[in-house]
Every structure is written in structure tokens, then in C-alpha cells.
Amino acid sequence: MKYKTVREGQQAVVYNHLGEGRLIIGPERVFLYRERLQYLKSYTANQYQFLVLKDKDGIVTHKRGPCEIFFNPLVYDSIEIKDATKIDANHLIVVYKRLKDNDVQRRIIQGPTVFVPEAEEWLHQFSWHGCESSNKARMIPGLNQFTQLAVIPDQFYYNVRDVRTLDDTMIVVKLMIFYELKEILKMLDKTHDPIADMINAVCADVITFAGKNTFEDFLKNTHRLSELPSFPQLTQRANKIGYEIQKVVFRGYHANDRLQMMQSSAIESRTQLRLNTEIEEMKQRLQNFKLSKEQARTKLIQDMEKAEQDHKQLIANMKQVHDLEIKQMDHEQALKIATMTTTSKLDDQKDRNSKDVEHLSKLRDLGVDVTLYLTLQHTPSADEEIRVSTVPNGTGSRSPTSTTL
Structure with missing residues (x-):
């Protein structure tokens, strides 16, 4: 005789001397007399697992997690924890199910999902060729x-x-x-x-x-x-x-090895010839490249010299044009000055003539003989030389012809 304690969250089976058992769910204080207490093992499945429960009568059931089941030997023959099938988005599974009339139903489950089969279902097992x-x-x-x-x-x-x-x-x-x-x-x-x-x-x-x-x-x-x-x-x-x-x-x-050796030798020869051809082509292209660059450089030098000569000629032409423009300006300035001087002299002479005419008019108005006045104005002075020359006429005598002052 003794006492046993079944704590909260525990379960136990008590067997008497006749082999009969009863289930105890804690918390409970149990008095045992000619009895034996057996604690039950707990089976827990998370959300990605399930429990396979096999009863005493052979019936199998699946219980999806999360869940907890105590292994009661009075009810269950076995309990097993299995993982659910996680199916990715690019995978699928083929599921078969046995119906009551012994027919088999087939269905395809496409991912992504977590699949928990029922007790009557099983998965198709593929067996294919695989690479070593x-x-x-x-x-x-x-x-x-x-x-x-x-x-x-x-x-x-x-x-x-x-x-x-x-x-x-x-x-x-x-x-x-x-x-x-x-x-x-x-x-x-x-x-x-x-x-x-x-x-x-x-x-x-x-x-x-x-x-x-x-x-x-x-x-x-x-x-x-x-x-x-x-x-x-x-x-x-x-x-x-x-x-x-x-x-x-x-x-x-x-x-085979012999043929492969011959083929490899032929390939090697062809490759070498092709490489030699490519090398020669590269040399020719390099030579052509050098010649083209030298020709381009020569043409560039000629263009630069021609541009320099053209520039010098342009400067000389511009200088010549500039000198001609300066000479033209000097000539025009001199001509302008000469014209202005001539015009000034003519204006002065015109003013003097006008004054002389005006003076003579006044003298005439005063009664002066203008002809005599002009004659006297042009009479030679004492220091002038008077020369008289005679020209013989038809009678043999000479007559005065002219007088030179």
C-alpha cells in the first residue's frame, strides 16, 4: 500500500492484481493497494509534423500537429511521430487513396503547401535513372x-x-x-x-x-x-x-586511342597552320597600319606647311591692302588740302577783284577818269628799262614796232 501522485499535465495507468487497468489524468493523488502505477509517455507534434496512431484493433489514424497524445497501452498499440511533406512551388506530389470499395483514387497536389496524408493515403514513389x-x-x-x-x-x-x-x-x-x-x-x-x-x-x-x-x-x-x-x-x-x-x-x-591520336595530330597541324596564317596576317596588317599612319602623317605635315604658307600669303596680302589703303588715304588727304588751298586762293582773288571793281566804280562815280587811272597804275617806274626797236618798211625807212619794259 502506498500513495502516488500524478502531476498536472501527466497521465498514468493503474493495473490491479487482476491485470485490469484504469486511466488516471493528473493532477491526482492515487492510493495503491495491490496495484501498480505506470506513467504514460507523451508524444508531441509541431505544426510541421503529425502523429500516426495505431489502435489495438489495427485501425490507424493520423493526427495533424500541433498536438499532444499520451501513449495509453489500453487503447493504442503504437504511436509514431512523422514529418509532414513540405512541397515547394516548383514541385508536386502524387497521392493515392484507398476507398471503401477497394478502389484507388489518385490526385495531384501542387506546391507550395505542407501536406499531411490521411491513414488511407500514400505517396507515389518515383524510381528513375540517376547519374553516377x-x-x-x-x-x-x-x-x-x-x-x-x-x-x-x-x-x-x-x-x-x-x-x-x-x-x-x-x-x-x-x-x-x-x-x-x-x-x-x-x-x-x-x-x-x-x-x-x-x-x-x-x-x-x-x-x-x-x-x-x-x-x-x-x-x-x-x-x-x-x-x-x-x-x-x-x-x-x-x-x-x-x-x-x-x-x-x-x-x-x-x-579509340589510335584514331584519337591521329585526329589530335591533324587538329594540331591545322591549328598550327591557322596560327601561322593569323600571325602572318597580323604582320601584314601591322605593316599596312604603319604605312597608312606614315602616309597620314606626311599628308598632315603637308597640310600644315600649306596652311602656314597660306597664312603668310594672307598676312602679306592684308599688309599690301593696308598699305594701299594708307596711300589712298594720304593721296585723298593731300588732294583735299590742295583743293582747299586752290579754292581759298580763288576766293581771295575773287574778293580782291570785287574790291577793285567796287573801288573803280566809286572813282567813276566821283568823276575820275578810270582809263587814265588804270594807265597811271600800270606806268613803268623810273628804274625800268625802255627799249625801242624799229622795223624797216617798204619805203626804206624804219618805224617803231614794239616797246619792252
Whole structure:
């Protein structure tokens, strides 16, 4: 006999001596007589988890978090905490649910969301070809297993091996395939591994392409391996399983060691010749560049000399024009001064004549004989020499002809 305390927030089961049990929910003080108390374990799920409850009768239920359940052995057989499925915006999941009439219902849940399945639901498990970690171009069946399917464009590398050309040359063709999921239901109904279908189809297309060309023709037509029309079986198969092939990129090829060595030697020779050609072209272009620059420099010097001569000639012409203008101005100034002097003399003479006329008029008015006055005004003085000369006439005598003062 003893007492046991079940605290608040705890639960316990009390078993009697007959094996019967009863549930105790705290807080409670329990008296035990021929009984055994067992505390129950608490299972707590947050908002991104859920609890899987399995009853004694085999019924399984899921309880979404946040929640808390005590493991009651009288009711439950087991309790398990599981994480909910977090789905991003570019992913989706395929959920199956068993109905009461044993039918199965399928639905697709697109992210972003947090998915908690019901007890009758399960997720579709995808098992596809996956690339090997050490060699991305090698695909291994069933390596890529997942439940969330990406709905964004994706790509994978693949090397098509044992490709034989028309002249029996064995090569390995390296490709990169870009694809995008368009119809999820068609993909679920038509294939269980779309990557395997794409690999088989692209192998068929590459083998068909190489079988129509010799090795030399294959090297000339490698650009066609980056064009979608060269892969009809790949595009057709992708459309049937709900995918779209966006593009295929040719990443190169690999032949056997001997052929590869010969090819490398030929490539090296061609590269060396091309480099020599480019070097010679660079030299010629450099020489042409120097000549053109020298010619341009010579022309520039000639233009500068011509401009200098033109400038000197312009200055000389301007100086000559300036001198002529100065001489013209001096001539005009002298002519103006002479004209002014002549005009002044004429005006003075005119004034004197006017005064003389006025004086003679006054003398005439006073009764003076003007003729006599003028004669007297012009009579020679005593110191003047009077010379008389005679000219013989027809009678043999001489007569006076003129008088010179």
C-alpha cells in the first residue's frame, strides 16, 4: 500500500492484481493497494509534423500537429511521430487513396503547401535513372528515388557509346538533353521511368545519324547533332510520355586511342597552320597600319606647311591692302588740302577783284577818269628799262614796232 501522485499535465495507468487497468489524468493523488502505477509517455507534434496512431484493433489514424497524445497501452498499440511533406512551388506530389470499395483514387497536389496524408493515403514513389556521382554522363537504373516531382525545366548528360559510323569507326557521342514536364497524368500513365525512355530514344537517333555518315562526314556534320530535327524518335517519345524536348547540345565525341591520336595530330597541324596564317596576317596588317599612319602623317605635315604658307600669303596680302589703303588715304588727304588751298586762293582773288571793281566804280562815280587811272597804275617806274626797236618798211625807212619794259 502506498500513495502516488500524478502531476498536472501527466497521465498514468493503474493495473490491479487482476491485470485490469484504469486511466488516471493528473493532477491526482492515487492510493495503491495491490496495484501498480505506470506513467504514460507523451508524444508531441509541431505544426510541421503529425502523429500516426495505431489502435489495438489495427485501425490507424493520423493526427495533424500541433498536438499532444499520451501513449495509453489500453487503447493504442503504437504511436509514431512523422514529418509532414513540405512541397515547394516548383514541385508536386502524387497521392493515392484507398476507398471503401477497394478502389484507388489518385490526385495531384501542387506546391507550395505542407501536406499531411490521411491513414488511407500514400505517396507515389518515383524510381528513375540517376547519374553516377563520379561520372555525370553515366546513368544508373533506379538510382534516383523521390516522391516530389520537379515541374521546372531540367537537363541531364549522357554519352552514347558504341556508335559505329558508315566506315566502321567506333566513337562515343557526348550529349546534353534539356527537357520539361508538360502533362503529369500522361507521364504517370505511359511510363515509369521517362529518363530511360529518353535515353533509349536518343541512342536510336544517334546510331541512325552516325550510320549514314563516314567518320569524315560525321565530323563535318556534328553541328546537326545540336538541332532537334536530328532527333525525331526522341521528340516523338517525349511527346507520348508528356514531356517536351527543348534542345539537345552536342558536347563532343571520343574515338579509340589510335584514331584519337591521329585526329589530335591533324587538329594540331591545322591549328598550327591557322596560327601561322593569323600571325602572318597580323604582320601584314601591322605593316599596312604603319604605312597608312606614315602616309597620314606626311599628308598632315603637308597640310600644315600649306596652311602656314597660306597664312603668310594672307598676312602679306592684308599688309599690301593696308598699305594701299594708307596711300589712298594720304593721296585723298593731300588732294583735299590742295583743293582747299586752290579754292581759298580763288576766293581771295575773287574778293580782291570785287574790291577793285567796287573801288573803280566809286572813282567813276566821283568823276575820275578810270582809263587814265588804270594807265597811271600800270606806268613803268623810273628804274625800268625802255627799249625801242624799229622795223624797216617798204619805203626804206624804219618805224617803231614794239616797246619792252
